[in-house]
Every structure is written in structure tokens, then in C-alpha cells.
Amino acid sequence: MKDQSMIDDIIASDPEMLESFVKESRDCLTLAETDLKYLRDGEIDTDPERTERAFRSVHSVKSAAGFLGLDNVAELALRMETLLDNMRAGTIPNDPNTLALLLEGLAMLSTMLQDPKGASSINTRPFLARLSENIQEDANGFE
């Protein structure tokens, strides 16, 4: 169980923490979007570093969001990180369907970051379910 009082104390001791997190996360998501669009618009499997960088970006957002108690943001980023991890391991292809789903996820994360404290009211369940279905379908169908 997370100690929310400890997290609140950290934010309180540094009023710019949340603002800094949002700005840095936006930069990361923009980089990830550029990389995923490159993969979507180019040849499949041509640049593993693009997938690796997108993975690192989403991973960073997930980790910091977890510390700051932004559970909805952290959970969505975690699922996307898993999909990207599978992609870089080659167990899921970086095909147009997967990339479109990831780009949709990045857009949702960006929306959530517009009001990170209010992000807990956004219903991410339908999209998380689609992510999970996609992982399972692709993992079963890809050699």
C-alpha cells in the first residue's frame, strides 16, 4: 500500500515538482510520438533504437507518476511500456495496428497531463482493455 502522506510531503516541499513532471513528461511523449510515427510511416523493423527510446520515455513517465500518486497515469503508461517491451523483444510486431494503438495511448497520456490531479476521473478502462487484447492477440499470432 502506498504511503500517500509521504508523497504529498514531497510535493509540498517542492511546489514546482508537479509542473516540472508535466513539462518533462510532455517532452518525453513528444519524442516517443515522433519515434512511433517514424516507425509507422517507414519500413517495419528498420530502427530498433526508435522502439527503445519510446520504451524509455514511457517508462520514465510511469516511474515518476507512481511516486507522485498519479495512479491513472502510471497504470496507462505501465501497459504501454509492456507493449513496447514486447515490441523491442520481438514477441509483438511493430505493425500499423500496434503503432496506432500506442499513438492513441500517447495522446491519452497527453490529455491526462493537462490536469494530472484530475486525471483520476478519466475512465481509461476501455482503452486498457484494448491494449490487453492487442497484446494477447498479437502474442498468439506472431512467430
Add this chain to the structure above:
Amino acid sequence: MDLSKRILIVDDFATMRRIARLMLQSLGFTNVEEAEDGKEALASIRNQRVDLVLSDCNMPNMNGLELLSALRQDSDLQDIPFIVMTSSDQKESLLEMVKAGASDYIEKPFQADALKAKLAKYLD
């Protein structure tokens, strides 16, 4: 625990370094340094030795595993305690780090008390 010990936080995400620094300061540590990847960390340590490294795994240029391996292969630096900041979904990376000689690990998001308990094992 000696609160004057020099601790190096290594993470490419500035907010994460900021959180870790605040936690360490809240525990009383006054000598906290930061590096944004393994390459910068290695240069910093070679310039001035640290008493403990608190490092992420996934970083550009030189990741946590590469940093750890470089330290363990250096006869002057191989004994520096190295704590990995990991996630519950990074079991494979963590296993690699342990095999490469990581002293310990702490799962993100962690609390200051949990961090204090880990540090106390290496900074007496």
C-alpha cells in the same frame, strides 16, 4: 548511519532525480550528487569517488547494467555499493544486474523509510 557519505543518483528523468534527492535530503543526507546517465556517472565517480550509487536501469548512452559492469571491472571502484532502482515488471533486467554484481535493489515507487533501510546496510 553516516549522513555525510557521498551518494550519486543516476537517472535520465530529471523529475525522478529530484524525487530521490528530496528523499535523501529528508533523511538527512547532505552530500548528494546527480548524473543523467551511466556515462556521466562514470566520469563523475572517476573524478571524485562516491560512497554509494543509486541507479536506474534504462538510460541512454550508458545504461545501469553497463555502468555497474564498468565499476565492477575497475579495481579502484569495484567495491562501491550499487543499489538498483527497479520496477516490479523489470525482473529480467534486475536479474542481469544482480548477476553483474549489484549490491541491492529497491522497487519504485518506494518510500523514504524503505530507502533508509537499504542505505543503512551500506553506509554504516
